Amino acid sequence: MNTGDKTAGTTYTISQLAREFDVTTRAIRFYEDQGLLIPERVGRRRIYARRDRTRLKLILRGKRLGMTLGETRELFDLFDSSRDEARQLERFLRILGERRDILVQQQRDIEAVLHEINAAAAECERLLAEHAEPSPQDPAGPTVPA
Amino acid sequence: MNTGDKTAGTTYTISQLAREFDVTTRAIRFYEDQGLLIPERVGRRRIYARRDRTRLKLILRGKRLGMTLGETRELFDLFDSSRDEARQLERFLRILGERRDILVQQQRDIEAVLHEINAAAAECERLLAEHAEPSPQDPAGPTVPA
DNA sequence: AAACAGATTGACGTATACGTCAATCGACCG
DNA sequence: CGGTCGATTGACGTATACGTCAATCTGTTT
Structure with a gap:
């Protein structure tokens, strides 16, 4: 049976995302502090799902348009x-x-x-x-x- | 004769510009500190010419696009x-x-x-x-x- | 088992862009 | 001539967005 299945899907480490989007891991952790990303954990390690990857993309797009992280967060919360x-x-x-x-x-x-x-x-x-x-x-x- | 004429033209006080563009006088003085505005002085008082007014408009437009004051300043310097x-x-x-x-x-x-x-x-x-x-x-x- | 690469958690530092007093100064008003 | 209004000059404080160590931990490789 599938009970308890976490619907695994593609996941990313923090450094994979950092490389892909050319940001530092420090920045990614900071976005988490600010409530913009909520990765899973395996032990202490962060595991990012596609949802987080999408959000990171949106965060960076927002930044290119001069949005603050707070404004982006407000929109995330709104859509959630x-x-x-x-x-x-x-x-x-x-x-x-x-x-x-x-x-x-x-x-x-x-x-x-x-x-x-x-x-x-x-x-x-x-x-x-x-x-x-x-x-x-x-x-x-x-x-x-x- | 016109020798020595400063080509007076329209001038503004700091509070006039502040009202017109809905910024604080503090912000305007800060832009001066950063080398973006260079008003004349009458005693200690700042007198802004049309050039400064135009620059202020450009500064605020730059800010709306997420530009830093440093980037705006670089463009000003470039055009000068x-x-x-x-x-x-x-x-x-x-x-x-x-x-x-x-x-x-x-x-x-x-x-x-x-x-x-x-x-x-x-x-x-x-x-x-x-x-x-x-x-x-x-x-x-x-x-x-x- | 030792070493190494990656990741994590503090903690402090930094750049940008002002906000917020406080004290002072000068011009005009009654 | 005292008062008020606007402007000025410090000086310190604040929010945002990370950078930069240092110490620790964990998984893997040799």
């Missing part, structure tokens, strides 16, 4: 929380909406910065072209024209 | 730096490219999170609809059908 009361569902929707507003603002910010970067890069390359060929009106440069 | 040597232009282009890569990655991350949020929100609203009307197959709910 029971979804049977209208009060909770409304709170859920409210927080999702707040996060969406932030993301949309970030999209606008990124667009703006990208435009400025592209403009600067374009002028930069124009100047570099001038350096290579001092003046298009003056072919008597220090470099051989052909 | 002389653009007459090929070495500098290439360095300029390299850093702009790195920042662009980060921004593009952030765009991808935002897309992913937005999709997940939208999916969760949609299911959330479906559940809320069920709460209001327990079951479409079972009109004998606690609420009056019509």
Whole structure:
């Protein structure tokens, strides 16, 4: 019989995850301290399941977007929380909406910065072209024209 | 004659900027400590020009994107730096490219999170609809059908 | 059995980004 | 001329997110 089966599945050691996502084991343990990861234990050793791996991926994605671990944790808790009361569902929707507003603002910010970067890069390359060929009106440069 | 003219223009006090951008004066002074703002002085008082106001706007936009003040400062310095040597232009282009890569990655991350949020929100609203009307197959709910 | 690689648990240190007083100073107000 | 308001300068405190040892433990290999 299967009674007591832990539905084993793929598992990872802390250093496997550290290598895969290019973070230190110290960081991974810290995420556990903050309640973001809850690995199983075999003795004292941590065993990470796919769920933890997914969460780690989400943590790092959140960090790339400037989210604090606390904010990421709030979202994790939200997705874990029971979804049977209208009060909770409304709170859920409210927080999702707040996060969406932030993301949309970030999209606008990124667009703006990208435009400025592209403009600067374009002028930069124009100047570099001038350096290579001092003046298009003056072919008597220090470099051989052909 | 205009000799000695400081091209006065619009100026701001620290509290005006603080109000406009909803930050504390402490934060603005901290940005100055970090070399991001360089206001004029009248006696000991800081006088901010449009340039500083623009920079403050950029600082806050950077923060919304998770940039550190150091990274923002590097970009400021870059845009201020002389653009007459090929070495500098290439360095300029390299850093702009790195920042662009980060921004593009952030765009991808935002897309992913937005999709997940939208999916969760949609299911959330479906559940809320069920709460209001327990079951479409079972009109004998606690609420009056019509 | 000894050695070695990995993992764990403290514990303290560090960088970033301000918050929070306290004391002081200068300009205007009545 | 005392009071108040805004600004300034220290100086210390705080939250976040780990880094960096040191000591210990455990499993495996030789």
